[in-house]
Amino acid sequence: xxxxxxxxFAVIAxxxxxxxxxxxxxISSALSLIGVMGSLAVLYWLLGAEFLAAAQLIVYxxxxxxxxxxxxxxxxxxxxxxxxxxWFAQIAGLPLIMAFVAVMSFLIVAxxxxxxLVEFGNFAQGTAxxxxxxxxxxxxxxxxxxxxxxxxAIVGAVVLARKEID
Amino acid sequence: xxxxxxxxFPLVGFLLNGLFxxxxxxxxxxxxxxxxxxxSFAYVLWLVSSLYPISNSHTDTYFTWIQSxxxxxxxxxxxxxxTAVMLLIVTGVGLLIHTYAIGYMEHEQGYYRFFSxxxxxxxxxxxxxxxxxxxxxxxxxxxxxxxxxxxxxxYYLEDFxxxxxxxxxxxxRIGDFGFLLGMLLLVVHFHTLDFGQxxxxxxxxxxxxxxxVLTVITxxxxxxAxxxxxxxxxxxxxxxxxxGPTPVSALIHAATMVTAGVYMxxxxxFLYNHTPIALNVVALIGIxxxxxxxxxxxxxxxxxxxxxxxxxxxxxxxxxxxGVGAYSTGIFHLMTHAFFKALLFLGAGSVIHGLSGxxxxxxxxxLRKFMPITCWTLLIASLAISGIxxxxxxxxxxxxxxxxxxxxxxxxxxxxxxxxMTAFYVFRxxxxxxxxQYRGHHHPHESPIVMTLPLIVLAALSAAGGFxxxxxxxxxxxxxAEAENTTLALVSAATGAVGILLAxxxxxxxPALADAAATSSGPLYQLTTHKYYVDELxxxxxxxxxxxxxxxxxxxxxxxxxxxxAVDGGGRRFRGVGGILRQMQSGTIRxxxxxVMAGSLFILIVLxxxxxxx
Amino acid sequence: MHHVxxxxxxxxxxxxxxxxxxxxxxxxxxxxVFMSIELMLNAVNLTFVTFxxxxxxxxxQIFAFFVMVVAAAEAAVGLAIILTVLRNRATLQVDEVDSMxx
Numbered sequence: 001x002x003x004x005x006x007x008x009f010a011v012i013a014x015x016x017x018x019x020x021x022x023x024x025x026x027i028s029s030a031l032s033l034i035g036v037m038g039s040l041a042v043l044y045w046l047l048g049a050e051f052l053a054a055a056q057l058i059v060y061x062x063x064x065x066x067x068x069x070x071x072x073x074x075x076x077x078x079x080x081x082x083x084x085x086x087w088f089a090q091i092a093g094l095p096l097i098m099a100f101v102a103v104m105s106f107l108i109v110a111x112x113x114x115x116x117l118v119e120f121g122n123f124a125q126g127t128a129x130x131x132x133x134x135x136x137x138x139x140x141x142x143x144x145x146x147x148x149x150x151x152x153a154i155v156g157a158v159v160l161a162r163k164e165i166d
Numbered sequence: 167x168x169x170x171x172x173x174x175f176p177l178v179g180f181l182l183n184g185l186f187x188x189x190x191x192x193x194x195x196x197x198x199x200x201x202x203x204x205x206s207f208a209y210v211l212w213l214v215s216s217l218y219p220i221s222n223s224h225t226d227t228y229f230t231w232i233q234s235x236x237x238x239x240x241x242x243x244x245x246x247x248x249t250a251v252m253l254l255i256v257t258g259v260g261l262l263i264h265t266y267a268i269g270y271m272e273h274e275q276g277y278y279r280f281f282s283x284x285x286x287x288x289x290x291x292x293x294x295x296x297x298x299x300x301x302x303x304x305x306x307x308x309x310x311x312x313x314x315x316x317x318x319x320x321y322y323l324e325d326f327x328x329x330x331x332x333x334x335x336x337x338x339r340i341g342d343f344g345f346l347l348g349m350l351l352l353v354v355h356f357h358t359l360d361f362g363q364x365x366x367x368x369x370x371x372x373x374x375x376x377x378x379v380l381t382v383i384t385x386x387x388x389x390x391a392x393x394x395x396x397x398x399x400x401x402x403x404x405x406x407x408x409x410g411p412t413p414v415s416a417l418i419h420a421a422t423m424v425t426a427g428v429y430m431x432x433x434x435x436f437l438y439n440h441t442p443i444a445l446n447v448v449a450l451i452g453i454x455x456x457x458x459x460x461x462x463x464x465x466x467x468x469x470x471x472x473x474x475x476x477x478x479x480x481x482x483x484x485x486x487x488x489g490v491g492a493y494s495t496g497i498f499h500l501m502t503h504a505f506f507k508a509l510l511f512l513g514a515g516s517v518i519h520g521l522s523g524x525x526x527x528x529x530x531x532x533l534r535k536f537m538p539i540t541c542w543t544l545l546i547a548s549l550a551i552s553g554i555x556x557x558x559x560x561x562x563x564x565x566x567x568x569x570x571x572x573x574x575x576x577x578x579x580x581x582x583x584x585x586x587m588t589a590f591y592v593f594r595x596x597x598x599x600x601x602x603q604y605r606g607h608h609h610p611h612e613s614p615i616v617m618t619l620p621l622i623v624l625a626a627l628s629a630a631g632g633f634x635x636x637x638x639x640x641x642x643x644x645x646x647a648e649a650e651n652t653t654l655a656l657v658s659a660a661t662g663a664v665g666i667l668l669a670x671x672x673x674x675x676x677p678a679l680a681d682a683a684a685t686s687s688g689p690l691y692q693l694t695t696h697k698y699y700v701d702e703l704x705x706x707x708x709x710x711x712x713x714x715x716x717x718x719x720x721x722x723x724x725x726x727x728x729x730x731x732a733v734d735g736g737g738r739r740f741r742g743v744g745g746i747l748r749q750m751q752s753g754t755i756r757x758x759x760x761x762v763m764a765g766s767l768f769i770l771i772v773l774x775x776x777x778x779x780x
Numbered sequence: 781m782h783h784v785x786x787x788x789x790x791x792x793x794x795x796x797x798x799x800x801x802x803x804x805x806x807x808x809x810x811x812x813v814f815m816s817i818e819l820m821l822n823a824v825n826l827t828f829v830t831f832x833x834x835x836x837x838x839x840x841q842i843f844a845f846f847v848m849v850v851a852a853a854e855a856a857v858g859l860a861i862i863l864t865v866l867r868n869r870a871t872l873q874v875d876e877v878d879s880m881x882x
């Protein structure tokens with residue numbers, strides 16, 4: 001059962017990723033990204049990270065992507081125009097990426113024992129309780145720091161995006 | 167005994183006149199210039215008289231100039247009998263010429279500059295004479311070469327003077343190259359350049375029969391002497407050096423600088439006594455130059471040029487004397503020559519001064535009515551140079567010729583013929599200038615006392631100088647069996663007289679004879695008047711090819727293409743590489759991202775290969 | 781087969797990451813580039829969760845959590861910067877914001 005789910009959602013993720021890269025209009029890319037995030041949430045759940053799956057849907061797909069769509073609409077970002085400037089990226093990009101994928105896959109397959117399987121159920125960690133405990137005991141300092149970070153981000157965003165008062 | 171004072175006085179004179187002369191008045195400049203030389207002369211007199219009879223040499227060591235491994239060259243000054251003779255000549259004749267120059271240069275520009283250069287010359291010449299090792303002698307040697315250049319080119323607004331100065335310096339340099347090589351060989355073989363140490367080292371060595379190291383050394387040193395003392399083939403600078411003011415010609419190119427070569431060989435006698443081949447070469451070059459220059463002097467029309475070639479010829483006599491092993495006779499002739507040749511030049515200067523610059527003999531004549539003192543003093547000088555007894559030239563020239571006869575009789579006969587030619591051309595000049603009708607357009611007048619007084623003093627010395635028997639004085643240093651052969655002496659004197667009579671005949675009694683002789687000997691006459699075209703030969707064979715080579719190969723080829731090419735090319739290469747590397751910084755983020763990808767891929771591969779992924 | 785090998789998750793994550801890089805390198809609009817960055821971050825999150833499962837520790841998920849938080853903050857500030865760039869350069873093309881070149 002979980003295998004089928006994995007395959008379905010992995011395919012959806014890849015297709016949406018491809019569509020993100022290949023679409024012309026930014027809105028279409030944004031919607032593809034939402035699709036990727038959704039399928040990734042399912043994959044997290046398949047790995048036993050329930051809290052994280054929920055957080056992914058709420059925060060990422062729900063807040064961040066909405067923000068993206070908002071800004072795209074605000075900026076009236078249109079389709080892209082061709083550019084002559086970065087010939088190096090155009091030419092060398094694709095071979096490099098392919099090589100990267102190949103090398104990484106090879107390394108993964110070579111170094112990971114093939115008998116390792118993901119069994120659905122018997123998850124040792126991943127519930128909200130466990131994450132909560134870890135967050136508030138072991139990782140208390142980073143937790144508080146991120147709250148400060150968010151505050152800074154809010155202030156920064158407000159300052160950067162406001163209109164100049166003449 | 168404070169030998170350093172002797173060159174110091176002229177050096178101080180040079181500095182004072184050189185640095186402040188522009189603001190000083192003429193009397194002050196005169197006082198400084200003459201005073202410094204007079205102080206040197208007085209000190210030399212006092213020193214010689216207090217050390218008389220100078221049985222051995224006294225050396226003052228001041229400081230170590232060079233210390234390199236086993237080689238130590240010190241700033242040492244030596245005085246011995248030979249040095250004493252040279253010092254007296256240099257400071258004494260120098261003082262007379264300085265006095266004369268006050269009158270001669272009266273109306274010239276750059277008055278203070280002239281006297282400062284003259285003092286600088288005295289400094290270097292005295293350093294040369296007092297030096298106790300080859301390198302210090304070479305310092306003086308080069309220094310007098312420099313002053314010669316400065317003074318020949320004194321009238322620097324004239325192109326001819328500048329060229330003559332450069333020619334003198336360059337030809338001297340060629341000789342100096344030989345000198346330098348000789349010194350280097352000495353350093354390599356004996357690890358010292360000090361005269362005393364070398365003499366001791368030589369005393370244990372045998373006489374070299376063939377072409378060994380010592381012969382090479384002495385020949386190289388002689389090359390230097392050839393350049394400095396204007397012997398064949400490096401004599402070409404001396405006639406052109408007449409472009410300088412006449413006191414310069416008298417002091418530097420007659421009495422003192424050109425005799426430096428003679429002095430050097432006499433000083434290095436301990437080397438030359440071991441290399442008979444080199445001595446032979448010295449004698450042969452000497453006699454050849456004597457004859458060669460005398461033939462050219464027969465037909466010159468410029469009074470200073472006649473005397474210049476005469477100097478070259480007389481220097482040849484001195485080298486002949488040295489070359490046959492009779493060093494003291496060469497020095498004897500050096501002294502008498504200083505007297506009568508300086509007198510001849512100063513007298514010529516007096517004539518030129520009286521004629522407001524005329525130097526061509528064809529435009530002179532009958533001057534004995536206008537310039538009696540000059541006329542009589544020049545007569546004495548001419549008699550001396552012709553070797554007529556009892557004037558000084560007879561004794562010195564005779565000593566050389568007798569020594570030559572002992573060595574090889576043919577040298578004696580050639581020398582006698584040259585003596586005859588010498589008498590002829592000197593009296594030709596004398597008769598052309600002072601007898602007959604005045605052929606010029608100026609108003610001749612006698613020179614002031616400041617010029618005629620040195621003439622009179624020098625005339626007295628030329629007349630009586632022969633009785634200062636230098637060979638006897640130098641006998642402890644240069645032992646030589648004095649040859650006494652009255653027949654030969656009379657023969658040489660008679661030849662001189664014949665020369666004088668011939669000149670009288672051709673230029674006073676029957677002037678038409680001179681022109682007839684000139685036209686009848688046609689090509690020979692042309693040859694001698696144009697100095698055997700030696701200058702043209704040098705120009706075509708040496709100077710022009712060198713210039714061409716320098717211009718086309720060295721300048722256009724090596725300098726422009728190779729050196730500039732390498733330097734510019736290096737710069738261009740860097741620019742090129744930089745230009746390529748610059749394109750990485752394109753400003754577009756996508757290129758940067760691609761580079762990051764490439765880099766991380768590389769790291770991944772490396773990690774994977776080395777198993778670091780574990 | 782009943783269960784999914786772990787390596788498949790990792791390879792999926794690599795593919796998604798590569799897609800993100802491709803988007804970053806080949807797209808010309810700044811917003812699309814930004815979205816590719818988000819895709820890359822998500823791919824990395826998947827790797828973290830996978831290893832958290834394998835090592836039976838919760839730290840992987842905590843890390844993924846923090847990545848999420850930071851990505852959200854970064855998205856906010858980044859979009860504000862894009863707004864500023866648009867105001868100053870009047871363009872959303874990445875290639876035209878290239879003043880820092882030699």
